[in-house]
Amino acid sequence: MSRLSDLRYSDVTPQSIYVNRRRFLATAAAAAGAIAGPFSGQGRAAALTGAKSAFSTTEKPTPQQVITSYNNYYEFGTGKDEPVRNAPKWKVPAPWTVQIGGAVAKPKTLDLDAILKLAPLEERIYRHRCVEGWSIVVPWIGFSLSALLKQVEPTAKAKYVAFETYYDPKAMLSAREAGIPFPYKEGLRVDEAMHPLTLLSMGLYGETLPNQNGAPLRLVIPWKYGFKSIKSINKITFTEKQPDTAWATYAPNEYGFYSNVNPKRDHPRWSQASENRLGEGFLGKGTRRPTEMFNGYAAQVAGLYNGMDLMRNY
């Protein structure tokens, strides 16, 4: 896999465009604020940049407009164009805290500012593959989740890590409407969670995360289907047993705990052999491409699953 070594930073949108875009956004936000009334001043992006990372792909990042307007965030609507309309109205609670406990020596509740100081920020350009058969390339800002998890000193009993999304019934759909249980839950094995590729992200495209992308902080696990990369995390628990996860609870025959990208293992309703890369080509023409095992990250992560039957442990 040569992908990870040969980063060409020129593939990424140059800083001048960031800056211009940010100026544009600020103007647009001000204009919108004048009209939007009660919701003005919320969800406005602030600059957040990071050093380039050897983990980045050289593939061309998907346009920011696509990444921030086409989202699966069921709490804010089950259509992919709904979160961009509904999520910005949500006021992210401040200070944002993440409660970390369970099988750990030092349970802690950390606020966002403290978390941001744990490690230097990096920009990691990752491929992102949705279970529905589309993919994007995202320049995330963040650092390895392990930097956060080490703070609480997991005990020998800790085999899994459970994550939970903040749930605000007033601003979000009910579980009944969305059809899946809320608060949204996800989980990883400890070795997956501690893997350097597993990213705790607070931004994308040089700015803080928009609400619809999981503000203020989320996971990004590039070798797993997108729904594993849980958004707006406010609770992390180390456990001995495999935790319940939202989609696997809802339909265990369709979604498994691992949900590693695997072109050979079809979802009952979609082939996983290929994917549509969004944001390229008129009407997506010529953007269908074969899906790679572990989304192309096999060299880094295949070792985590030695001896496991991945057709059964999907």
Next chain:
Amino acid sequence: MPKILASKWTKAAVFLVCLAPAGYLLALGGLEYRAQVQGIGQPGNLTGDPIKYITHFTGDWTLRFLLLTLAVTPLRKLLNQPQLARYRRMIGLYAFFYGCVHLMIWMGLDKEFAGAELWKDILERWYITVGMASLLGMLPLAVTSTAGWIRRMGFVKWQRLHRLVYGCAALGVIHYYLLVKSDIRLPLLYGAILAVLLSYRFAVRRRKAGAVAAR
């Protein structure tokens, strides 16, 4: 009211109104073409995933026109507007039209005419199988929708064949129910509308049968 409904201008207007969703889609496509190919204006007119957007858009309108077709007769009777019958064929054909566009988008844009993958999906994915059955069911109805065919088949036989449209609509609702991931509110809404239309039909039938028995 009956006069307006009988006018050929009204029929032309309804024809254009039914074409409006397609026109809207074409306009968005035009904007997207300008943005993506000519570099004028903002992209994203068809959301981040244009193929999916167009598929959903045309699927929605297929089902809506199908249900609208089924609503014509009850409305005609309830509102006592016999002229409404003139519109049923056109609306039904529009359902078939949007269904064909829906299928072509899936085959051409989504699967890029990859034969093997198409067959695999049609045979293995239940929601595709059911959608295909629904559209195939509409095919003989579209073909025999002319006055000539009613004459040739005889009205009773023709009417019996065209009851298939209820099956097509039911398959359309099932197709939708099967393909959503977890939010079943809209498929259930369409299913409920279909149930109301069906029960109206049964009620009328039962009353007729009762009238015959009482004689």
